Amino acid sequence: MKYSFLSLALNGLSHHRKWKPAWNSPAPKKQYDVVIVGGGGHGLATAYYLARFHGIKNVAVVEKGWIGGGNTGRNTTLIRSNYLLRANALFYEWSLKLWEGLSKELNYNVMFSQRGVLNLAHSDAQRDAYVRRGNAMRVNGIDAQWLDLDQVRKMVPLLECGDRARYPVVGGLLQKRGGVARHDAVAWGYARAASALGVDILQNCECLAIRREGGRVTGLDTSSGFIGAGKVGIAVAGHTSQVAAMAGIRLPIESHVLQACVSEPVKPVIDTVVTYGAGHFYMSQSDKGELVMGGDLDFYNSYSQRGNLPILEHAIACAIQMFPFISRLRMMRHWGGIMDMTMDGSPIISKTPVRNFYINGGWCYGGFKATPASGWVFAHTIAKDEPHELNRDFNLDRFERGYTIDEKGSGPVPSAQ
């Protein structure tokens, strides 16, 4: 059923007791043309675009838990395309454009709010670097704007802009079209739209092994039995190394834990996304009023989905530098998610040495904003058996060939990306 004012009103007549589930949960078939491992935003978007634009409707998404219960539900929902390097800039800009029409495309409100993303600068050198990045963005057709201190102060009145701060703010790079979205709605919206096109969404169905024969994948052994597959694509975030290893593939990836937290809800205090420039920290305010905060990795390999207090303390110290009033708020929730950190900080969306096996991973901590474009190019890569022009540079072989996409220039150190 199409969601509309009319459907809402009609269901109101029956006291909202007759809404149908948003997606079907069928029993697995014996064989699919394509099986996607991982029912987060990326996997579901891939399945949706396969059915929508490539005419491949015999598709299953297998998910070990519930859809959107992994990193889709653990991120801080930021969306932006403020990248320096061309491959990243064009890819994330296409993603941002898809976000702009996503609620309409899916007939599902993903609550995309273009409230702007402001990167603060605290020194002359940082200002120069940001202006350079802003110029690079504009060359690539992306909106970017340099704000001086007065403009920053006007835009974020509660920000500590005085010259007595340890790291006084000198200005900021603003991408006005950036913002946030409702992360669960993205998974649910793609699931509902994909299901309507005939995609089978198989929850509580864990991929345990990948069967191969003569350099090809034949299917998956799952917790619901064997599922045959013409092609297999994986979009499993922190466990990319594990699932790829089932197909005999070793990757340039380390898994690390990234923490985030929210404060108790308060009245509106910040209507944009602000990132701190003198430490790794960013903050926005959710529609419920919670301040949503994130910072650095814990810097050591981890699969534990929980982090350590010293890193959290560092993040909160940055928060208090920016917004001193935060010191009087209570923290409400705190959690960790597992990031598949690549050696250059950019994702891998690629064919592999196994002929009908495809990888979508290595999202480091930038996966959420990429969801629509990731699904878009991954569906193309699987359907056509060749990369889309937007993910050609995100090939797995770039490391061996020496064509890494190292946005920060930090070298092959995953925890430094």
Next chain:
Amino acid sequence: MLLITCPFCGPRNHTEFRYGSDASVSRPADGAPESEWFDYVYMRDNPKGEHEEYWQHALGCRGWIKVCRDTVTHDITEVSFASGHIVQGRQ
């Protein structure tokens, strides 16, 4: 919080240490083929479970140590100087 038993300084908070990543990879000989260098620089097993890794006691004795830590439970089972003898760490 991780408690790492430095073989020289004893049990210390992990915030005194700097993480030095996977210790199971070893540096190829100077004249080794490029594929070996590629493996060494980029490829990782990234295990879910026991992981051999280097740490440097940056705010202590500054020694490099090799730690065997579980990446799920964070249990540290072995600590040794990076170059030698294994001592028993936290169980």
